[in-house]
Amino acid sequence: MHRPIAALFALASSTLPVLAQPDARPGDPVVRYDNHRIVTITPRNPRDLLTLDALGIEHMGCEIRRDQPADFRVPPDRFDALVASDIPFTVTVQNLQAVIDAESARLLAPRPRTASWFDDYKNLAAVEAYMAELAALRPDLVTLFDIGHSIEGRPIRAMRIANDAADLGRCKPAMLLNATQHAREWITVMNAMYVADQLVRLEGSDAYVTNLLAGADFIIVPVANPDGYVHTWTTERFWRKNRRPNAGGSFGVDNNRNWGHMWGVPGLGWAAGSDDPESSIYWGTGPFSEPETQALRDLVLARPEIKGHNDIHSYGQLILWSWGWSPLPTAHQAQLAATGEAMRLAIRAVHGRNYQPGPIYSTIYAVSGSSVDWFYQEQKVLSMSYELRGGSFNPPPNDILPCARETFPATCIQAEAMIARHQFLSDWNRDCIHDILDILDFIADLDAQDPRADLSPDGIVDILDFLTFIELFADER
Ligand SMILES: [Zn+2]
Numbered sequence: 001m002h003r004p005i006a007a008l009f010a011l012a013s014s015t016l017p018v019l020a021q022p023d024a025r026p027g028d029p030v031v032r033y034d035n036h037r038i039v040t041i042t043p044r045n046p047r048d049l050l051t052l053d054a055l056g057i058e059h060m061g062c063e064i065r066r067d068q069p070a071d072f073r074v075p076p077d078r079f080d081a082l083v084a085s086d087i088p089f090t091v092t093v094q095n096l097q098a099v100i101d102a103e104s105a106r107l108l109a110p111r112p113r114t115a116s117w118f119d120d121y122k123n124l125a126a127v128e129a130y131m132a133e134l135a136a137l138r139p140d141l142v143t144l145f146d147i148g149h150s151i152e153g154r155p156i157r158a159m160r161i162a163n164d165a166a167d168l169g170r171c172k173p174a175m176l177l178n179a180t181q182h183a184r185e186w187i188t189v190m191n192a193m194y195v196a197d198q199l200v201r202l203e204g205s206d207a208y209v210t211n212l213l214a215g216a217d218f219i220i221v222p223v224a225n226p227d228g229y230v231h232t233w234t235t236e237r238f239w240r241k242n243r244r245p246n247a248g249g250s251f252g253v254d255n256n257r258n259w260g261h262m263w264g265v266p267g268l269g270w271a272a273g274s275d276d277p278e279s280s281i282y283w284g285t286g287p288f289s290e291p292e293t294q295a296l297r298d299l300v301l302a303r304p305e306i307k308g309h310n311d312i313h314s315y316g317q318l319i320l321w322s323w324g325w326s327p328l329p330t331a332h333q334a335q336l337a338a339t340g341e342a343m344r345l346a347i348r349a350v351h352g353r354n355y356q357p358g359p360i361y362s363t364i365y366a367v368s369g370s371s372v373d374w375f376y377q378e379q380k381v382l383s384m385s386y387e388l389r390g391g392s393f394n395p396p397p398n399d400i401l402p403c404a405r406e407t408f409p410a411t412c413i414q415a416e417a418m419i420a421r422h423q424f425l426s427d428w429n430r431d432c433i434h435d436i437l438d439i440l441d442f443i444a445d446l447d448a449q450d451p452r453a454d455l456s457p458d459g460i461v462d463i464l465d466f467l468t469f470i471e472l473f474a475d476e477r
Pocket of ligand 1: 063
């Protein structure tokens, strides 16, 4: 029997599954956003935010900044209610599903073999494969390891990039980078991987990177929330949280509201966190209730050399530090602001992008249980957080490399600031911890007239060295 070719094509296309996500398999329950609009709103007051929340209109940024336009997603059946409210808005996307479909089609299309790894977004498998590729390239420099497992049992992979041959005779501080505490912020994965790529490829040939890695190690966790990340590739592009099955049938905890410093503080503000499991900023049943935050916490507890941290988010072009939970300045505001300003200038020097530096609370909004506050307060770590460039969670792929290239020097500057602050000079037993054992060890060396104890240094091991030691010790240097 003869069928016209056109009819065959029609048959073929009608049996092809409609995949709204690049990694969805036929039959997967893909969440669609047909005729959902994206609107830009500059909230005039907290009441506007509560009104939008009550209307079921979801904020689409990572954080909301005071008096700044923000993007919201309006389901088709809520649009009339938004019009009826007196909140001014501008429609920027008429049909969000068309944007997702275009992104999926692009990601599913064959890529030229010559394409750079950073030319487009990568799923979890591709990220892990590239981590292995970098490790194979420099086995002397790179170690891969798992820091724990997600709720759904996926390993959370880390890569340690360290020049262990560069012996300083003391502990070397380490800088931890993590991305995707919020699953939908895809550009953050690429950003963290670019740092790994540059460190691995430039160590030994580029003087600056070689010198940086002589003074500090890097530990990079590009996908800190693997379940959520996979979910954004298979099922729901704009999923933010992890995939915890909550009591009541909803899913997910906002991992960046789940950390153990000032966790679950009510009344701080609209974006601070929520005890409602259905909320996109649900803080969980307790501090560190989630295996993903536990894994990062335990990594830091097991490695006291970690003295720098950057929790990478998108979007908003910000460089943030503590406090998240309080409007008051921290005891280190001057140093943090100086580092933030140096990072801002480094970013601007690359492509002219202006990132705004500042404490989380005053720059965006109050946040309860953030990673940055826990690292800063509980672990005395120089902790910062980027909100990267881009006008949405799916900035075009040609934003990936410019974004990565402009923040890489700033990330290095943060590591330099960490090195300057944490030289472990009084960590006498070299265990990366300043404690009473160091004092006892130092006194023993002082007693024995060990030349290493001549800290003043004047060629004599005496009480002046002890005073110098105590000064360094008190300053945790
Ligand atoms: Zn985020």
